[in-house]
Amino acid sequence: MFDSAPPGVTSCSSSPVVVSSVDYSGTYPAAQALTDDECDGSTVGGGQNYWLSPNHGSGWHGAYFELDLGCVRIVEAVKMRNINHRDGNRFVDLLFFYYTTLRTYTRYVASGLLFRATDSFRLFGQLSRFPGTWQLLITDTLPTSLVCSDIPYVIFRLEKAVTIRYLRFVVVTYRVNGGGLQYLQVLP
Ligand SMILES: [Ca+2]
Numbered sequence: 001m002f003d004s005a006p007p008g009v010t011s012c013s014s015s016p017v018v019v020s021s022v023d024y025s026g027t028y029p030a031a032q033a034l035t036d037d038e039c040d041g042s043t044v045g046g047g048q049n050y051w052l053s054p055n056h057g058s059g060w061h062g063a064y065f066e067l068d069l070g071c072v073r074i075v076e077a078v079k080m081r082n083i084n085h086r087d088g089n090r091f092v093d094l095l096f097f098y099y100t101t102l103r104t105y106t107r108y109v110a111s112g113l114l115f116r117a118t119d120s121f122r123l124f125g126q127l128s129r130f131p132g133t134w135q136l137l138i139t140d141t142l143p144t145s146l147v148c149s150d151i152p153y154v155i156f157r158l159e160k161a162v163t164i165r166y167l168r169f170v171v172v173t174y175r176v177n178g179g180g181l182q183y184l185q186v187l188p
Pocket residue numbers: 032033034035036037049050051181182183
């Protein structure tokens with residue numbers, strides 16, 4: 001690990017790509033966590049523009065994706081947005097559609113029918129893949145909401161800026177059936 005930025009590091013403008021992941025299915029690939037979409041597609045008539053981790057998967061091998069940032073760069077913070085995936089049951093979706101503004105019902109739905117979202121996560125970084133020397137950068141929780149447009153973007157600032165090329169996002173705990181992510185962006 002460099003103590004200071006190597007020459008040219010701040011001029012890196014490459015786009016991150018997924019180099020390894022476990023996904024719920026090909027419909028919800030980790031690459032979708034690299035796109036900043038208006039809202040996740042779990043509502044009636046929506047598409048799938050976010051990542052889902054496998055059923056009841058968690059931890060280093062069970063629910064993760066790994067990114068190559070494209071070049072060595074300084075990372076000071078990571079911006080993320082959670083999901084609020086439901087199961088696509090049209091009856092549930094219609095109930096949600098008509099009653100979501102009722103506070104008591106919303107709480108009921110929140111307790112049992114929010115099928116997938118990340119709860120706690122860990123983010124690791126490293127300078128090179130071989131040999132790997134992962135460093136824990138962030139351990140925290142991601143907020144979510146039943147109303148997709150209310151799911152906040154959260155900026156997690158690192159205690160100290162790091163110079164890395166690879167990132168690994170790991171779901172530690174999840175809501176009901178599994179985790180996922182709508183968006184991840186490294187800053188600056
Ligand atoms: Ca996305």
